[in-house]
Amino acid sequence: MEQQVFGGEQDSFGGERHSGRPTRPLWDAMRRGFQGRCPKCGEGRLFRSFVKTVDRCEHCGEEIHHHRADDFPAYIVVVIVGHIMVGGFLALEAVADLPLWAHLSIWIPLTVLLALALLRPVKGAIVGLQWALYMHGFGGSEDVVESHPELLERRAAL
Numbered sequence: 001m002e003q004q005v006f007g008g009e010q011d012s013f014g015g016e017r018h019s020g021r022p023t024r025p026l027w028d029a030m031r032r033g034f035q036g037r038c039p040k041c042g043e044g045r046l047f048r049s050f051v052k053t054v055d056r057c058e059h060c061g062e063e064i065h066h067h068r069a070d071d072f073p074a075y076i077v078v079v080i081v082g083h084i085m086v087g088g089f090l091a092l093e094a095v096a097d098l099p100l101w102a103h104l105s106i107w108i109p110l111t112v113l114l115a116l117a118l119l120r121p122v123k124g125a126i127v128g129l130q131w132a133l134y135m136h137g138f139g140g141s142e143d144v145v146e147s148h149p150e151l152l153e154r155r156a157a158l
């Protein structure tokens, strides 16, 4: 049953067993996106400004504008940075007795810098994930809200 629902191996989700489309390399695409490169070819630039993606890869022509990363990269960055900062604060507090102003002068700049440093790579990885899984029009089809055919059939029968 699980094999029917998920198409067997995890790597093939969204790929050929699931939809008849060739499987795209998920981790390679996410790594390329993380490095700010096109998830398909790994050569062209993914971003035209800080977190604004290009519409199309300048190297292979792959359309990038389909992505809908939205707020997801920011949520991921909050989780990562939050864990690092809280862990770092607790570790430092355990070994040194610093006054509040010293903690603030360490952790606030570090939080801002780390969040800014991670936002673009994490967004690139999310775009790579969406590309590899054929999400939001990356497979060549329009990104439309899926209907519920069983409801349409029921309505037609009434």
Ligand SMILES: [Zn+2]
Binding pocket: 038, 039, 040, 041, 042, 043, 044, 057, 058, 059, 060, 061, 062
């Ligand atoms: Zn490309």
